Structure formats: C-alpha cells, structure tokens
Ligand SMILES: Nc1ncnc2c1ncn2[C@@H]1O[C@H](COP(=O)(O)OP(=O)(O)OP(=O)(O)O)[C@@H](O)[C@H]1O
C-alpha cells in the first residue's frame with residue numbers, strides 16, 4: 807500500500823476496494839480510527855437488506871425493497887444498519903449473506919445502494935470498503 811499525505815484542511819473519502827475476506831474491514835477500521843474518519847462496510851447494506859426481506863419474494867417485492875432503500879439515504883440510518891448486522895447470530899449472518907448475494911446481482915438494487923453511499927459520503931471523511939466487483943466512484 808502506498809502512503810497518503812493529508813493536510814488538516816483536506817476533506818476526502820478513502821475507498822478500499824478488494825475481494826471478499828481480504829481484510830477491507832480490518833484495515834478500513836484502523837485507518838478510520840487513525841484519521842478520525844467514519845468507516846462504512848458496504849456489505850452491511852446488502853446483508854441488512856437480505857435479512858430484512860429474507861422471506862419476501864424478490865420479484866414481487868422489488869419496488870418495496872427499492873422504496874425501503876430510498877428511505878435510507880441518510881447518515882442517521884447507518885448506526886441502525888451497522889447495529890442490526892453486528893447483532894446477527896451466526897445463522898442470520900449466513901442466511902443474510904445468501905440473500906444479499908442474490909440482491910447484489912440486481913442492477914437497480916446496486917444503483918440504489920450506490921446512490922445511498924453517494925449521499926452519505928458527500929460530507930467526506932469516510933473510509934469505505936467495497937467488494938472488488940462493485941466499486942463505485944465516490945464524489
Ligand atoms: N492482516 C491479517 N492477517 C490475518 N488475518 C486477517 C488480517 N486482516 C484480516 N484478517 C481476518 O480475515 C477475515 C476477513 O477480514 P475482514 O472482515 O477485514 O475482510 P473483508 O474484506 O472486510 O471481508 P468481507 O468482504 O467479507 O466484508 C477476518 O476474520 C479477519 O480477522
């Protein structure tokens with residue numbers, strides 16, 4: 807990893823992009839702590855959604871899911887999402903991941919999640935961990 811020099815006045819976001827289980831969260835949290843930035847693990851959005859809509863038929867409830875996502879475009883929901891996912895049992899974590907992988911294949915859902923991330927990170931000073939295949943450009 808190459809070094810980044812930040813001055814006190816610079817306001818940026820830092821994106822970490824790599825494969826599943828490669829250490830994005832571990833490294834991202836360390837960087838965030840050091841810089842007093844906030845860490846966002848993008849996987850939690852997919853897992854939260856997978857958990858929330860686990861028993862729903864994906865096709866028939868598509869607009870319900872998108873509506874739900876549109877209501878999350880606010881930093882205030884980040885804690886709620888993180889806490890929900892942090893408190894998953896092992897079984898919930900496993901099941902949410904399975905459903906998350908299905909949701910993540912849908913372009914509209916990915917767009918909606920990316921748009922939430924754009925909105926939240928407008929304020930800057932976030933470290934964001936992305937799955938290698940779904941990296942987006944942060945503003
Ligand atoms: N430098 C390291 N050496 C050994 N193990 C590590 C290291 N960094 C992280 N790990 C371990 O690897 C696993 C995956 O790490 P982490 O959750 O940080 O990766 P991730 O890329 O965020 O994963 P995911 O894509 O599933 O969100 C964890 O169990 C973590 O403790």
Ligand SMILES: Nc1ccn([C@H]2C[C@H](O)[C@@H](COP(=O)(O)O)O2)c(=O)n1
Nearest residue numbers: 848849850852906907910936937940
């Ligand atoms: N930016 C992202 C983050 C996650 N996903 C998918 C990949 C997994 O199937 C699921 C859960 O992610 P994890 O918590 O294991 O990082 O969500 C994605 O497509 N794009």
